[in-house]
Amino acid sequence: MTDATHRRPSRLPTRLLGACLALALLLAHQPARADDALMAGVHAFLYEQAQAHGEDVVIEVRPPSARLPACEAPQPFLTHASQPVLGRVSVGVRCGAEGRQVRYLQAEVGVIGDYPVAAREIAPGTAITADLLETRRGDLSRLPRQAVLDEAEVLGQVARRPLAAGSPLQAHQVQARALVERGQKVTVEAQGPSFRVTREGEALEPGGEGERVRVRFTNRELVTATVIGDARLAVDL
Structure with missing residues (x-):
């Protein structure tokens, strides 16, 4: 008959175990906090840009796909300066004092605001006047890419094609008189x-x-x- 010896697993002192867990949690969350700071900067930048379209702004910034060192002195910028800050947006961020490192993030921007639509059917060749338009309110990011957001941009211009009643106006649908x-x-x-x-x-x-x-x-x-x-x-x- 063989004697079996059962040993209880050794345990670290409670204080030391607590310190190890705290250190592990700190290290695990350090990159996340760096990403959070970067994303918060991008969020604030997009909010400032999008406010021109309306006060009700909803922004979702997607975190970087890879874990990278903290971005020091982040300087966000739009990768397509002429693109309105609506819908899916690509944002570049220059990092460091000289901005030599550049990272790119994707975001979704929704803005609830007013936009003009055709009040009734408009025939080609018709000059656009205020009585041919009416204002609607909704999520501007769901409009066509070239949707006109300010009726002043189309007043006095001429319809190039038939415009259906209730349809948002798009830049390519009108031309200068x-x-x-x-x-x-x-x-x-x-x-x-x-x-x-x-x-x-x-x-x-x-x-x-x-x-x-x-x-x-x-x-x-x-x-x-x-x-x-x-x-x-x-x-x-």
């Missing part, structure tokens, strides 16, 4: 510090304010000028 028509006699101005010269010509294409149009003069000379008014254009010197 033509101030110059093809074949129209136009005046082309050239102006300097102490002189102003005008010539009469023929527009070879239509154009709205600020658009570039080719003009032919009687001597067959061709120039490209900028539309500045009804049948008026200007050339750069």
Whole structure:
């Protein structure tokens, strides 16, 4: 008969065990706290940018996919400066005093705000006036990417295609009212510090304010000028 000896597992003193657990928890949460600080900075940056569209803003910032060292002196920026801060947004963050390290985070931004829609069906070629629009309120991030958020941007412009009643307006659906028509006699101005010269010509294409149009003069000379008014254009010197 073999004697079996059973030994009880050794235990660390209670104080030492508590200290080890505290240290383990501290180390485990240290990267998370660094990520949290970075995400909080991005959240504040996006909130400031999105407030222009409305006061009710909901932002979700996704944490970095990899564990990285803490980002010192974070400087968030939009990777696409012309893109409105709505829906899915990519944010870059420069880290360090000189901003040499750059990280990228993804976020979802929702804003409850007002936007214009067609009050009734609008036919192509119709000039957009205030009585053709009405205001609705909703989540702006759910609108089409090119949705117009300020009716002032489309007032006076012309519908390029039929617009259904109740539909949000999009930038590509409207265009500037033509101030110059093809074949129209136009005046082309050239102006300097102490002189102003005008010539009469023929527009070879239509154009709205600020658009570039080719003009032919009687001597067959061709120039490209900028539309500045009804049948008026200007050339750069």
